[in-house]
Amino acid sequence: MPVAVYLLGLAVFALGTSEFMLSGLLPAIAADLGVSIPDAGLLISAFAIGMLVGAPALALLTLRRPRRPALTALLAVFVAAHVAGALTPGYAVLFGTRIVAALAAAGFTALATVAAMGMVAENRRGRATAVVIGGLTVANIAGVPAGTFIGQHAGWRAAFWAVAALAALAAVGVLATVPGGRPAGNGAPSVARELRAMAGGRLWIVFATIALASAAVVVTFGYLGALLTETTRVGQEWVPAVLGLFGVGALLGITAGGRAADTRPRAALYAGVGGLTVVSAALAVAAAGPVPTIVLVFLLGVAGFLITPVLNVRAYALAGPAHTLAGGAIVAAYNVGNTAAPWLGGLAIGAGLGYASVAWVGAALGAASLVAVTLGVLADRRAPGAAATVPAPAE
Numbered sequence: 001m002p003v004a005v006y007l008l009g010l011a012v013f014a015l016g017t018s019e020f021m022l023s024g025l026l027p028a029i030a031a032d033l034g035v036s037i038p039d040a041g042l043l044i045s046a047f048a049i050g051m052l053v054g055a056p057a058l059a060l061l062t063l064r065r066p067r068r069p070a071l072t073a074l075l076a077v078f079v080a081a082h083v084a085g086a087l088t089p090g091y092a093v094l095f096g097t098r099i100v101a102a103l104a105a106a107g108f109t110a111l112a113t114v115a116a117m118g119m120v121a122e123n124r125r126g127r128a129t130a131v132v133i134g135g136l137t138v139a140n141i142a143g144v145p146a147g148t149f150i151g152q153h154a155g156w157r158a159a160f161w162a163v164a165a166l167a168a169l170a171a172v173g174v175l176a177t178v179p180g181g182r183p184a185g186n187g188a189p190s191v192a193r194e195l196r197a198m199a200g201g202r203l204w205i206v207f208a209t210i211a212l213a214s215a216a217v218v219v220t221f222g223y224l225g226a227l228l229t230e231t232t233r234v235g236q237e238w239v240p241a242v243l244g245l246f247g248v249g250a251l252l253g254i255t256a257g258g259r260a261a262d263t264r265p266r267a268a269l270y271a272g273v274g275g276l277t278v279v280s281a282a283l284a285v286a287a288a289g290p291v292p293t294i295v296l297v298f299l300l301g302v303a304g305f306l307i308t309p310v311l312n313v314r315a316y317a318l319a320g321p322a323h324t325l326a327g328g329a330i331v332a333a334y335n336v337g338n339t340a341a342p343w344l345g346g347l348a349i350g351a352g353l354g355y356a357s358v359a360w361v362g363a364a365l366g367a368a369s370l371v372a373v374t375l376g377v378l379a380d381r382r383a384p385g386a387a388a389t390v391p392a393p394a395e
Contacts, residue, residue, distance in 0.1 A: 016139030021147030050102025055331035058107025110327030130258025214337025249301025275303030277366030284359035
């Protein structure tokens, strides 16, 4: 695997750390800037909205730009936004920097995945995708706890400086290793061509599957700390270890999924989505028991992330020449799920169903994902000359 692919994964790790670490910094930010914790929580929503809007928009804006300078420029904007956020004396400026950082992060993630796939042989594209997207998984395992630790002991601004430094380091690596240039002639990117290719119904089934499966994981993971302490009755000091175990499972899942995307994608999809549904239901039933809950949290990470590389590669394959815009749409689809999941889980908890109910919501979303996967398979069979997976286009 080219070193540039790993450096792209490092950059995505920095971006993912920034996206998720605020959950542990909200009290400090609220106290420092003189706002309520719910207002500080809107900083998380601002980032999610920026990712949702920015991914397809930035994909189109950078469509005809050489990959290396586009990726480097997006990282530079991300770094600048974090420097401004670390220096700001007020909430409004920080809110604005979160939106700008999210736009840059969304554009970078979409372009990085396409760039990584273009640097490897066709039968290794699933693994390359797993390395890049795996940066988000590692962010959950190491980056988020580290960012929270730094913020708690050196102030939340120090966490912003640390993310900026890491992203700057990744930018230097990307500039030094990622190949430059774009296809020319008939292979040159075209907005009209990308938009036409995005009209395929099978592609939108994949996007729907991504959103549903992402929501199925996040709806449980988002309330996992509360479920562990309030329902499972695990001591607060054990929560980080259980969350880390989820991250280990996710890393194993995304690694296995990267290999399966290049060999047995359909089997991996059914195994991952089916496993996600069963594990979520089992977690809802066994949430009061510490040992089964901990085991099921690990399996939730495995099943939830097993399908990530498979769905990504499949989306790029079906998009054909629209692989740049498809990258933005993939990021947007994940953020649709990430945005809807906490709301759905909150509805269940607000209805008095208890914290274990979020796992039932996850099981229902997993079942819906299973239906979407089956619809995709049936659509493949009806499509003339369609295979289970179409090779993704070369860069």
